Amino acid sequence: MEVRARAPGKIILSGEHAVVHGSTAVAAAIDLYTYASFCLAPTSSENDDGAIEFELKDLSLVFSWPLSRLKEVLEEKISPVPSSPRSCSMECTRLITRLVEQQNIPEAKIWLYSGVSAFLYLYTSIQGFKPGKVVVTSELPMASGLGSSASFCVSLSAALLILSGAISINNLQNEWFTLKVSELELVNKWAFEGEKILHGRPSGIDNTVSTYGKMIKFRLGELAHIKSSGPLRMLITNTKVGRNTKALVAGVSERASRHSDAMAAVFTAVDSISKELATIIESPDPDDVSVTSKEERIEELIEMNQGLLQCMGVSHASIETVLRTTLKYKLASKLTGAGGGGCVLTLLPTLLSSTIVDKVIAELESCGFQCLKAEVGGKGLEICLS
Ligand SMILES: Nc1ncnc2c1ncn2[C@@H]1O[C@H](COP(=O)(O)OP(=O)(O)OP(=O)(O)O)[C@@H](O)[C@H]1O
Numbered sequence: 001m002e003v004r005a006r007a008p009g010k011i012i013l014s015g016e017h018a019v020v021h022g023s024t025a026v027a028a029a030i031d032l033y034t035y036a037s038f039c040l041a042p043t044s045s046e047n048d049d050g051a052i053e054f055e056l057k058d059l060s061l062v063f064s065w066p067l068s069r070l071k072e073v074l075e076e077k078i079s080p081v082p083s084s085p086r087s088c089s090m091e092c093t094r095l096i097t098r099l100v101e102q103q104n105i106p107e108a109k110i111w112l113y114s115g116v117s118a119f120l121y122l123y124t125s126i127q128g129f130k131p132g133k134v135v136v137t138s139e140l141p142m143a144s145g146l147g148s149s150a151s152f153c154v155s156l157s158a159a160l161l162i163l164s165g166a167i168s169i170n171n172l173q174n175e176w177f178t179l180k181v182s183e184l185e186l187v188n189k190w191a192f193e194g195e196k197i198l199h200g201r202p203s204g205i206d207n208t209v210s211t212y213g214k215m216i217k218f219r220l221g222e223l224a225h226i227k228s229s230g231p232l233r234m235l236i237t238n239t240k241v242g243r244n245t246k247a248l249v250a251g252v253s254e255r256a257s258r259h260s261d262a263m264a265a266v267f268t269a270v271d272s273i274s275k276e277l278a279t280i281i282e283s284p285d286p287d288d289v290s291v292t293s294k295e296e297r298i299e300e301l302i303e304m305n306q307g308l309l310q311c312m313g314v315s316h317a318s319i320e321t322v323l324r325t326t327l328k329y330k331l332a333s334k335l336t337g338a339g340g341g342g343c344v345l346t347l348l349p350t351l352l353s354s355t356i357v358d359k360v361i362a363e364l365e366s367c368g369f370q371c372l373k374a375e376v377g378g379k380g381l382e383i384c385l386s
């Protein structure tokens with residue numbers, strides 16, 4: 001049997017970075033997905049245990065580890081208990097890094113190390129030392145702030161958990177379906193362990209919104225679903241400047257330890273912005289006038305949040321170019337995700353004409369950026385069996 005799992009990327013409407021330090025953040029799923037398919041291989045002959053294979057189809061890369069080698073290095077450190085997520089110890093991280101290094105990942109793709117390490121940890125912890133093959137593809141730009149790492153961890157964890165038996169499925173039809181809340185919870189916990197390998201110190205917001213979908217308010221591991229009273233149109237601009245969430249999160253923590261009082265005030269301000277944003281998004285808008293004033297308040301909060309992200313040191317010249325360009329059209333923007341490049345969000349007000357939208361997109365694209373339109377607040381993790 002083959003299991004396929006797909007998990008969405010996300011945008012953070014407010015509160016990235018500060019959420020790692022206990023502030024509230026607001027995030028929403030977008031309709032761009034990472035897909036993980038998994039099937040167990042038949043057990044090999046007596047002298048050959050078989051292998052674990054991992055294919056990154058979009059990058060035309062295949063990694064493979066003979067099980068005999070994995071057992072030799074990891075079996076004493078990892079005892080698979082799929083129903084009970086646990087963290088990768090320092091020693092285990094060191095051993096996995098060695099196994100990944102032996103795969104000769106091209107120098108230009110060094111950023112893949114953490115993804116492949118997360119793969120090995122999740123596979124061996126959930127499935128144990130059984131031969132099998134995982135194939136991953138993604139519609140998301142990698143390392144750009146749209147939660148590629150989280151959607152990778154969520155889809156991978158789900159596919160592995162289903163064939164481990166920790167999640168039992170009766171639905172055998174060849175169509176996408178969702179899991180029960182308790183099953184989503186288990187997937188989310190494993191995905192969080194994968195994100196720890198990728199982000200160092202994740203808040204858990206990215207894997208949570210990827211697992212449950214929709215729009216959420218998130219603080220200290222707790223989520224509340226938010227229901228937007230009207231459509232929220234967002235333009236996503238990818239600056240195409242590569243960055244690494246782990247390094248950016250660590251940079252903010254270092255700044256927070258150097259200037260603890262000032263940064264505590266910044267995080268408190270972000271907390272208030274996120275709470276106010278969630279309240280505005282949920283408030284009903286009976287007419288055009290109230291829609292416009294609501295959108296103006298959201299724009300103000302977006303600008304304030306961006307200013308505070310600059311205080312945290314996670315903006316970038318490319319992000320500032322997007323901000324200046326959209327401001328010419330009186331549109332408010334902020335970075336989304338970890339910053340340092342990556343993607344920028346721009347609110348497209350309801351009454352904004354499509355001619356203006358086209359002009360903004362053309363001007364942004366003439367700077368070498370890529371504009372994406374995505375549905376906001378949609379589905380979370382889904383499974384398909386065949
Ligand atoms: N489809 C994938 N296959 C394998 N590895 C992936 C995949 N998607 C993401 N990764 C891993 O995650 C890393 C990117 O994660 P990172 O957290 O830096 O960016 P992001 O998740 O896209 O942005 P953000 O965390 O700001 O939302 C990649 O360098 C890679 O190691």
Ligand SMILES: C[C@@](O)(CCO)CC(=O)[O-]
Nearest residue numbers: 016017202203204337338
């Ligand atoms: C930068 C950050 O706040 C969001 C990345 O999408 C990190 C995290 O919350 O784990």
Ligand SMILES: [Mg+2]
Nearest residue numbers: 147149150245
């Ligand atoms: Mg990430």
